[in-house]
Amino acid sequence: LTSTSHSPVRLARSGFYYTGRNQECVCFSCGVHNSDWTGSSVTDIHTRLCSECRHLNGHDVTNIPIGSNNSSQSSHLLSESSKRKSSNKNAKQSVLENRNRGQNTTHTQCQAPNQNQRPSIPRSNHVREMLEPLGINFDRPKYPSYSVLATRISSYQQWPSYLTQTPRDLSIAGFFYVGYGDYVRCFFCGGGLRNWEPGDDAWVEHARWFQKCSFLLQNRGVDFVTLVQSVQNEQAETTLSENLPSSLDIEQLPAAVKVHEMGYSWETIKATYIQLNKPVSETVTVEELIDEILADKVTPPNPSEGNSQDIETNPQSPSPPADENEPSRTYTANSTANADLSNELKSLSLKDETEVLLDENRRLKEQRLCRICMEEDITIAFLPCGHLCCCAHCAPAMRKCPICRAFIKGTVKTYPA
Template sequence: MATLFQTATFRNSLCTTPPPNVVASTIANSHINLTMNLSNLFPCSNPVNPHMRSEESRLQTFLDHSSSWPSHRIHATPRQISKAGMYYLGVRDRVKCWYCNGGLQNWERNDDPWEEHTKWFPMCEFVLQQKDLDYVHRIVSRFPNLRRPLIQNPANPNQLGNFQSGLILRNGHRNDGPEIIDPREEVRSIETKVDGEMSSSELIQQAKRMGFDERIIKNALKRKYEVTGNGFSRLEILVESILAMDEESASNRSEEASTTPSAESGSEEIRRLQEERTCKVCRNERASIVLIPCGHIACCIGCAEDTSICPICRLRIREKVRSFIV
């Protein structure tokens, strides 16, 4: 799923919003007439980024930075993301909502733009206007414990009927809302955890002994923490993530090479990358088996069955792990 990269503080200390983790129950118990025109109920009259109000303006940000938007790994189209209220910042896969200013990054292949927007920012008035309360209720109820940030311009609680009564939880205690997430603190926390694991985790040490580049290992570990909040629990999952990260880097390098004036050098880079991933035994099929302990990806599935010594370094093979890179 997509993750947060920036949260905004309130414009003044008098603004308040209900705790996002009780949005589902309070919406469900609200007495709002759902047949009411949602554009009247949620007019979106206080946007943080009014210059991106139109869908076409948001779409244009993707067109202006088409070379940097990672369309090769995200199924959602720029049009779909723009329709969900978000525009591209031109950096990595970072987008922001035109209305609530909520920021998302680290998109996964099958992430749905409306679902991600709603999941993280259910009090965004644009979401409530476009998707209605039932939709918001369904999405939020699936992620009851998600730590959501407070946004700059939440939907007015008075517009939500008896929304205020939802602030009183069933046990009679008042919930004053979640802790405001400081994105810089989140980054520091992840970096601390990653640095600790890089020096102490036995899985990481095994990956290093297999010959994987320490920088690639660290990047894979960092992404794992950003997406799931946890490190790796199994060596094969770590290896697959490292290979995927390495493949992504190679793809980026080949894309950069193809945009240089020298088409010949770009073709040479692609040829070299293809040769690196070819089975070293049959020289025909794609290599997809990681040989342990050396870590070389040297054989296709068929050749690996009859191979006991790595064809690259001649080290005896103790284990063979299938890699799945798409």
């Protein structure tokens, strides 16, 4: 196309591709052919030849605009273009804007700007909310340089020696040392902790303050985080019930002793005190206890009940079975020799079978080891390839699958059956 006045970029933007014969070009959408490019513009020529072309009218969803920087943005543009009409100029401007956003942004999207259209961030949040209960993680570390466990451990060179928390325990929990005081930060969620006290556990504090961290959830699970949160709530409730009387205090109260002498059990009296919700310092009368018991329709137990004991008969233990391998005295010498030979053959076959099982068990254990550290078991599956090859500590440092070299777009915690 050296003799035509139109540039190849304009021809391609209008939907034409070169056939290799003279100046003949073909539209990829409507299939119209043209060899005469003199006079009008490319768009006018295309409109004159085929005014119903879907690409020309902006309805063709198979076109990839010039300047798309990655396949993920292009595929998203294809899905968005089927929902609205957009000019080529706006589409190209949107692609350039997405190129300048950075590569670490999660759920980057390519679309033409529109004043009347909401941003697509809520849609990605909705998808994330649907996938989080399934254990699928699409997050990326906030500090990827500390994704490797050894790198996090090496950051604790100036860690205060008086603290009981060790650098290895903190690093395993995902924290690296910031460099001053006792301030640490999670490499994945970016949460920071300080003012460590003796007895503080790194995993527990991680779950207490940053319960939505994906690294925490994949390593310890949702049950652990739920347990830590419930314990924290129970501690707050415990402070409210410290003034309630204990079981020993109730048994020493005069009113409780009087009611117990009437035939009511200590369990009933204690339950009644809990329902009254009164501290030990406040006097409770016998009438209040009786009224509360009668309101709950609790009757005193019958003294005759519970005194009889069931007589259980112990069945005679069966006699131990006779040893089947013990040869009978009636056997002849030949039969005894044959039995000994059979036992030797069985023992040899049993040894061989044991060795085979041990070798198989050893191979299975090696297959379950992480391909990176060769210490921990494999627990993380990469998406979309689905390969199992890394433990929970090594997986955050991977950008490509070590087996198929495909880019990792998500991870899932797996458990052996």
